[in-house]
Amino acid sequence: MSRIGVFICHCGENIARTVDCGAVAEALREHPGVVVAEDYKYMCSDPGQQLIKKAIADNDLTGVVVCACSPHMHEKTFRRAAAQAGLNPFVVEMANIREHCSWIHDDRGEATAKAIDTARTIVEKVKHNKPLQTIRIPVTKRALVIGGGIAGIQAALDIADGGHEVVLVEKEASIGGHMSQLSETFPTLDCSQCILTPRMVEAYQHPRIKLYTWSEVEKVDGYIGNFSVTIRRKARSVDEDLCNGCGDCQAACPSRRIDSEFDAGLSRRPAIYTPFPQAVPNMPVLDREHCTLFKGRRKGLAKDACGKCKETCLKGAIDYDGQDTFVTEEIGAIVVATGFQLYDIGREQPAGLKGYGEYGYGEVPDVIDGLQFERLASASGPTGGEMLRPSDGAEPKTVVFVKCVGSRDPEKGMSYCSKICCMYTAKHTMLYKHKVHDGRAVVFYMDIRAAGKGYDEFSRRAIEEDGAEYIRGRVSRIFRDGDKVKVWGYDTLSHRQVVVDADMVVLATAVRPQPGIGELAQKLSVSYDQDGFLNEAHPKLRPVETNTAGVYLAGACQAPRDIPESVAMAGATAAKVLGLFSADELERDPSVALVDERTCIGCFNCEHVCPYGAIEHRDVCDMEGHVCGHVAYVNPGVCQGCGTCVAVCPSKSVELAGFTDDQVYAEINALAGW
Amino acid sequence: MTLAYYPGCSMHGTSREYEESLLAVAAALELGLTEIADWSCCGASSAHAADHLLGVALPARNLALAEAQGADEVLAPCAACYNRLSGAVHAVAEEPGMAAKVPEVLGRAFANSVRVLSIVELLQGLAPVIEERVAARLEPNPLEHLNIAAYWGCLLVRPAAITGFDDAERPTGMDDVISACSANPVSWNMAVECCGGAFSVSRTSSVLRLSRAIIEDARHCGADAILAACPLCHANLDFRQSAMSLRGEPPMPVLYITQLVGLALGLPMAALGFERHFVDTQPLFARLAREAEKAAAAAAERDAAKAARAAAKAGAS
């Protein structure tokens, strides 16, 4: 005979505003099998949990139903409380009367009636719940970090320093990411390279970090604690063991007119190149797309059109015939730190975006973006840190900075605020004024968003001490006018149209996730938002976790992030990973599928539909021990409890623990009033 | 496919040369335009400012007439008419209640089945034909020396939901037509900025300010002339030009797009209405003709020298 307790939470006013919680308790007290029903303001709080624990002990309960929020939110909380009171946690269920009821209804009477129905339904289910035991699975204590920017480097170092091996995968030829391109960083103006390069070297030399540059994640199998990750090592055409980084090959390469990615297109590089002098590893890569030899091979030339780099290399490290190779790594946890790209104002745009025709579609040479300005201001940049504009190398005496280009612009770009632009534009005006003392720095802005430690002071300093002219209003047009760049803006504070004859214009273009993020997200079974940023499991309480257990997020792959935030997130993911690695085994929810071998007909429909590859074949033997057939077996470590196999089994031989037919029919019957 | 023709009021008045050149080009290209019988004014810039429904109903009457005539497409060469007609199609299709309200107000059936075509779309589609005809002409071609700035104004590109056949900020269709005519499109900045439009009469000072900026930028960017596809723009840039203080620069001729195509097709200037312009186009065309002759002479000289060298070589061997 069931002895069930029902506990109704007010959730402050979230539920009680629309649902009469007292009435629900009263109604449930009358329900067969219910021995106690109570309501309370915050059931998840300590007094609320104590109330449940006491009721379990006092009434010798066999099941508990908590009428509150979604089980995603607090099922774990209440199951833990019940377990502390000596009850098997899997006889505790939640009836969702918040998301499914109070939040979506207005009529108090009807909402209360629905809450009562919902509670009764779950009570009927719980009558059929059986005690289950958590599954324990082994954990591979090695982490994969995807992306070698500041977030990825930090996460890798923190995990490795915590004593575990890390595989760091970077798709470019060097780690360092966007931070390596920056000149100085806000709000302290310390040199980006000076604080970053030691970390890059540390990551490279760390005995527990295995670095794969010029590599990408190809395939991810498995589950938390037991991932199997295939990594594509793109053909570098340079033998990493032989190369000593002397740079002779780069000097010998005759194709020297290729836009440098590192200098954001402001300088040229050869086809075989090290992205920048401080690259880690300090080893070139051959850009096969632009290489004369490979162009010739693609055209089908009988003889190679070039071979200068190979001729020059004393180490014999150049390999024109190498192909992409694949390595598989066994991994327990994954940190995604793929970072960002900048919105491009050009005419060609991905679906849903438009370029900025009114700003010349990026065709005016002295209209550049924020990263290009960083390169111009950087001592390692194409001008050696001298402030010279791209078109004619002249020193710009008037520079206009335009904020929110592509950001907060649902029509042409993204609706969100890119967050970092207010700060880096303030920094740009300072860097500019420090280099060109008699220059004008004019900023067109909508708002100055400078929330952060020392941030507002920093942006005020740009105005008050360095003399940046801030004009509140968006810019309508930018066009080339002789050797000037005309900027048509408006000052909404002084109510006048403002036309600036600029020498250079810097557009603070929006922060977007990296191209290819969608494919990576699918490989990892991680969801992403409409803009392509990866979704965290909970915006407040689980900000670096994803809905896929064992996959964590650091830096700008999740939303626009500045350096301090990226580093903080990286540390947080490391804490999560180290926590996971702190035990040899991992507890798993026992809601997995189970095959009845006596009735299984061995059709393996389940195997075809299982998204996790959890179905295995088991031999069936006759009396003499000869194999006479096969049946399906569900690997409980792999099964995620989705129930797809249950739906397709023609002989009804699979059941999902916690969601058996008995339980589901009991719910339906309760709801239908049968 | 039947192409109806909606001239609009200006074509019978201040922009007569636009219609003359359009009809001459249409005849030369065998377009078969059928004028909408008993068409009425589209309401232009005044109706929509007074009453939204009137701004839809006035152009819709003409679309209904075109439908009744069995047309699938209506050519509206005047940019203002094009915008109003196209806007009516859009409003009736998109705005709730309009599809029922408009026939009621018109007192006639209206299925909103006609597509409105701008002159640029029409000529852009014919660019290969024009190019072919230009290539077939033998005499020295003065247009090859013409640098011309395509002026779109507002009504052919905005609002994009109504126009939408080209990029609203950096459209290219008129440049295609210029290239097909063997002339050189100029890259400039004022292609889609407003000339002052309908304020020509009621607030001339604003028109002078705005149109002057357009002419100055065209000159600054190396244009010999401006190409227009709108009677209103043409009036502001051509008729009002003498009132602009243009700092002693020579006047800037303003051509209709159909006049340029007519010239490219070899039609006589008299048939294209150039004499109706306020800014005299003769000095420009005289200069272009001289340049063409000079270039032809230079080419002939080069050919002769080449032939002589070839002959000498043949003789030597």
Added chain:
Amino acid sequence: MARCYQCGKCSAGCPMGAEMALPPHDIMRLTIANDRERLFNDDSLWLCLTCETCSARCPNDVDPARVIDALRELAAGEGAEHAPRNIRAFHESFLEQIRSTGRLSEVGLIMQYKLRSGALLQDVAVAPAMLRRGKLPLRPQRIAGVGEVKALMAACERERGARAAPAAGGAAAPGAGATGGHHNGEDAR
């Protein structure tokens, strides 16, 4: 309207922005604030050319050009004489031309405009040059369906009256208000 975040991009690109006391973003703000007095006692609304640059470049899909059209309609519906005399005279003459012939005779428009605006001598010197170029046909073209056009315009005015009536508490402008005779309203110019 709620989408307008006052970025000023409309006013930055407005060809008439320099001449307007209330450029587009101010018009949007005052419309949200429902400040009819300031909107209607200023000629900015009437200085709009409907070039649509504001709407085309608006980052948040607000349509200032349509809002300004609607405000002008509203202003006229209230019977107040807010528009500058010249611009009002132009629009009124324009519609009157359509009403009487079905098409616009530019000569007729100019004559009417001169009478309404009082700018009798404006552009008089250029008339002979226009005539010489055959650009001013003196005889208006009167279409066969002029009655139909007149009926259409009357129907639209009835519709507008019906729309305005509840809002204006029954004191809607009479149907003929928009085109009636000379106005002695204040001229802001």
